[in-house]
Amino acid sequence: MTRQSASAARVKERESAFKCPLCESPMRVADFKSLICSRNHTFDFTKQGYLNLSARPVSGKYTKELFEARRKIITESSLYASVHKEIARAIEEHRGGSADSYTMADLGCGEGSHLHRILEECGSPGMTGIGLDLSKEGIVMASKRYEGSIWIVGDLAKSPLSDKSLNVVLNILSPSNYKEFKRILVQHGLVIKVVPRPGYLKELREALYDREEKKKYRNDETAALFRQHFILADVVHLNYTKELNQAELENMVRMTPLAWSGNQARIYSYINLGSAEITVDLDILIGINKQNDASSR
């Protein structure tokens, strides 16, 4: 079976989860080749297996190099291993042992490694992963590497997902659209949002920026806004440091938008430290979708 038809088969099992990005009509998989809406808007599965369901042309500001570095940090350095474990634990706790089919989407998934690792941590065969990102480069990489999930180029602010089609929304260090999250989650579905705290990657910021240029992460407003939309079931605060080797430091710099505007000489001297500690300081907000009635829209 080609990647294209294998991916079409996976989407076919979940076709009710998709709606047309152009006219919002229901969609179906045709001939294991395309996803077609009831008004005949047609989206072909690519040879890598992903679908482009973006209603507007996408310009990639994230490069392949950045995504490759991100993948290595996420899957090889164990920097985010505790984040994946905590998220899997929260899902297990709230899933309540249900063996029904369970769909989890990472909205703003980049090259897909967080979603892939979290699915691995959950270890449940009945769980389907959907990764959505506006970056085509990220989705191409995800669909080549992680064949078990559904990969979509699309806009999380206007997602091609149907109402109440998901059990879990993951939103990891990425912008949110709570109105959309509420629409696409089932009632009592989970939204798991990872936000940076003040110490997050502080060594990197200190190395690359002058004091006045340092970016501060402020979380009070994020948490308050989150609470307006969801029942806040838990906040997991993670704070730890990890020693990174030279190759990992280099990937760290490459994967972070912080470095794009940084001074090249400083970047090189940071990478050439050989090894350095880096701080992970994050909150994992775990919210429950309260209601799915008109008042929540």
Ligand SMILES: [Zn+2]
């Ligand atoms: Zn349509």
